[in-house]
Amino acid sequence: MSEVEETIKRIQSHKGVLGIIVVNSEGIPIRTSLDNSTTVQYAGLIHQLTMKARSTVRDIDPQNDLTFLRLRSKKHEIMVAPDKEYLLIVIQNPSE
Amino acid sequence: MAPKAKSVKPPGSTIGAKPSKMKGRPKIRDDDDMTEIGDLGDDSYVHGKTLVKPDDQLDLTEVELKEEFTRILTANNPHAPQNIVRFNFKERTYKQTSSVEQIAIHFALDGNMLHKDSDEARRQRAKAGMGESKSEAALSEAGEEEGGEGEDGEKEEVVEAPPPKKESLRNQFNFSERASQTFNNPYRERGTATEPPPRANFSSTANQWEIYDAYYEDLQKQEKAKDKTKQIPTYRKEDDKTKKKLVAMETASDDISRVTRAAKIVERMVNQNTFDDIAQDFSYFEDASDEFRDQEGTLLPLWKFSFDKAKRLAVTSICWNPKYVDMFVVGHGSYDFTKQGRGMLLFYTLKNPSHPEYIYSTESGVMCLDIHPIYQYLVCVGFYDGSVGVFNTQEKRPGPVYKSTAKSGKHTDPVWQVKWQKDDLDNNLNLYSVSSDGRVVSWTLVKDELIYADVIKLTVDDLPTEGPDGTQLQLLGCGTSFDFHKKIDYLFLVGTEEGKIHKCSKAYSSQFLDTIDAHHMAVDAVRWNPFHPDIFISCSADWTVKIWDHNYGNQAMFTFDLNSAVGDVAWAPFSSTVFAAVTADGKVHVFDLNINKYEALCEQSVVQKKKTKLTHIEFNPRHMIICVGDERGYVTSLKLSPNLRKVPKKKKGEENVGIDHEIEIAKLDKILSLVREPDN
Numbered sequence: 090m091s092e093v094e095e096t097i098k099r100i101q102s103h104k105g106v107l108g109i110i111v112v113n114s115e116g117i118p119i120r121t122s123l124d125n126s127t128t129v130q131y132a133g134l135i136h137q138l139t140m141k142a143r144s145t146v147r148d149i150d151p152q153n154d155l156t157f158l159r160l161r162s163k164k165h166e167i168m169v170a171p172d173k174e175y176l177l178i179v180i181q182n183p184s185e
Numbered sequence: 186m187a188p189k190a191k192s193v194k195p196p197g198s199t200i201g202a203k204p205s206k207m208k209g210r211p212k213i214r215d216d217d218d219m220t221e222i223g224d225l226g227d228d229s230y231v232h233g234k235t236l237v238k239p240d241d242q243l244d245l246t247e248v249e250l251k252e253e254f255t256r257i258l259t260a261n262n263p264h265a266p267q268n269i270v271r272f273n274f275k276e277r278t279y280k281q282t283s284s285v286e287q288i289a290i291h292f293a294l295d296g297n298m299l300h301k302d303s304d305e306a307r308r309q310r311a312k313a314g315m316g317e318s319k320s321e322a323a324l325s326e327a328g329e330e331e332g333g334e335g336e337d338g339e340k341e342e343v344v345e346a347p348p349p350k351k352e353s354l355r356n357q358f359n360f361s362e363r364a365s366q367t368f369n370n371p372y373r374e375r376g377t378a379t380e381p382p383p384r385a386n387f388s389s390t391a392n393q394w395e396i397y398d399a400y401y402e403d404l405q406k407q408e409k410a411k412d413k414t415k416q417i418p419t420y421r422k423e424d425d426k427t428k429k430k431l432v433a434m435e436t437a438s439d440d441i442s443r444v445t446r447a448a449k450i451v452e453r454m455v456n457q458n459t460f461d462d463i464a465q466d467f468s469y470f471e472d473a474s475d476e477f478r479d480q481e482g483t484l485l486p487l488w489k490f491s492f493d494k495a496k497r498l499a500v501t502s503i504c505w506n507p508k509y510v511d512m513f514v515v516g517h518g519s520y521d522f523t524k525q526g527r528g529m530l531l532f533y534t535l536k537n538p539s540h541p542e543y544i545y546s547t548e549s550g551v552m553c554l555d556i557h558p559i560y561q562y563l564v565c566v567g568f569y570d571g572s573v574g575v576f577n578t579q580e581k582r583p584g585p586v587y588k589s590t591a592k593s594g595k596h597t598d599p600v601w602q603v604k605w606q607k608d609d610l611d612n613n614l615n616l617y618s619v620s621s622d623g624r625v626v627s628w629t630l631v632k633d634e635l636i637y638a639d640v641i642k643l644t645v646d647d648l649p650t651e652g653p654d655g656t657q658l659q660l661l662g663c664g665t666s667f668d669f670h671k672k673i674d675y676l677f678l679v680g681t682e683e684g685k686i687h688k689c690s691k692a693y694s695s696q697f698l699d700t701i702d703a704h705h706m707a708v709d710a711v712r713w714n715p716f717h718p719d720i721f722i723s724c725s726a727d728w729t730v731k732i733w734d735h736n737y738g739n740q741a742m743f744t745f746d747l748n749s750a751v752g753d754v755a756w757a758p759f760s761s762t763v764f765a766a767v768t769a770d771g772k773v774h775v776f777d778l779n780i781n782k783y784e785a786l787c788e789q790s791v792v793q794k795k796k797t798k799l800t801h802i803e804f805n806p807r808h809m810i811i812c813v814g815d816e817r818g819y820v821t822s823l824k825l826s827p828n829l830r831k832v833p834k835k836k837k838g839e840e841n842v843g844i845d846h847e848i849e850i851a852k853l854d855k856i857l858s859l860v861r862e863p864d865n
Contacts, residue, residue, distance in 0.1 A: 147394030
């Protein structure tokens, strides 16, 4: 258990990382390092996008599954790692 | 004469008859049947036997006239078709009706007789009967009306609508109606309101993968059910109890622990972003200036790996994972005799340069390690205190799974090299270690123990020397490194502190096959060439790197002086003529015998502070990078420039074929032949 905590702390303190959010399968954020409103917004939107992405991948081949999703924008990059029950969202500024 | 009545011939019937001669009198036939005639007395008949032939009669000969024709009387209708074919929809073919109706109706007449008991007959009788009673009823009615009550006051003749039977006379026009109102009960309304059932919105999609998932789960359940039935029933109760406990525990535990895998992936992604340029360099950068420099190459520094807790400890050994080529293991310890402390065993991956994947802390410094070629989760480690341990990364133990103790034959001096060997006959894992106490020991992993067996003792002289009490002591040399031959299983080389290299066999435990006086100082590393079966390389603290052919042990094939104590040397896995060495002045030297037999192609300093000694070097089995460890605990990865990794050009069409061993061997042989003395 503490191993995961350590990992999350490490990610949070990594260069350029703006925040990290853990979302459960219903789209409700469980753990976050950002403020409430931003978290809720990110959680809801990214959750839907991830579900859609996963659905797309699996529709093409049901034996396939989504490993991760990167969304690079002008200002920063949103990285999503889906799990069976959870979703990890990390926002990083890669150019820093 | 008796006139013969002509029978009325029904159509289609023929009368078997003999050919008759046509006569002028059409009424009479001349048949054989007519012999009863006996009318020979009839003159007119006899006279009448003159042949009168019509003009168009057939002329037949006597023989032909006598010919008998058979006529058969059958009941078949000659006009009925003989073959009616109908389309059979069931069989979808035309089928011949097997039997055709042969009935021919000549005359049909429908009669008008009824059975007396039939419905129609009864009805008619009734009608006829009623007609009689009609007159009777009129008479009786007239009589009644005079003295009867006239409630409706209408006299009408019954003639208009006669009743069907005498018994029930119904007067359809004299009827009375009576109505009454019943008491209506008052209406009462009663109602109850229940709580509406709880509602929840459910939405789902039916995708191909959802169906796949459902089937997969079902399959898993079935397999589990099968497994359960195989279990012994007596243990079930205990299992249930423990399972219940486990289930309760799992749901109560912190949810965060289930994100482990996702967290790892994200960490790697974040690192990839941070070290993006290095990752790009690793994959794509090729030093373009190498085209202009024929015999020189460069090393491009890539990632640098370090761990806080291991910063004071020197890197004592590096080993790449043979299967997952982005992973490598680093052992930390100390070479300093006076400063002995703990050690560390770190597993790194190139995908995450900021933090090791697995961390093991040890009491004594790690001096050497080796990853099992088949079971890559097993790592054997040699410690400074002389013991040997085996770590299993699949199990979550903080320490080694096996460890040799003083009782179980551990070395009395630091273990300088360990190597996994093939499984023995009982399929037990097998490893070898060499140490300064002069023993090469083979360890076997049996169940949960390490069992040792001395393979050979490194004796210094053939004659035993005199000990203090006059006992014969066998002086033992100190082994510092060894290497096993790639192809010949039993053959291995041991380098010693005295500078000698012994060629040994696993079979002979008391004698060496050969001894080579290789160096003036301790031999730090001995390595067989991965391609050529006869060549090996050795490096030593006496500043030299030497290449030998084990058949000619008296003289080295090549000698290179590197101006500083050489810490380690390694052959490249992709070419038989490329090798690299690291020295105490912080430089990496890369040689390619094919290009330059006397000088290094590249001499590059890879350390920040010039005083840092480089301790180990390893080539990655697949990618063109090397990993260099130094005494400060840093591991640096470097990429070889194109000049340093030249492989013989492959023929067209064979681009995807792996390294051709024979070509490599031939290449090296060619070079060696130039060096070897002509009379050898």
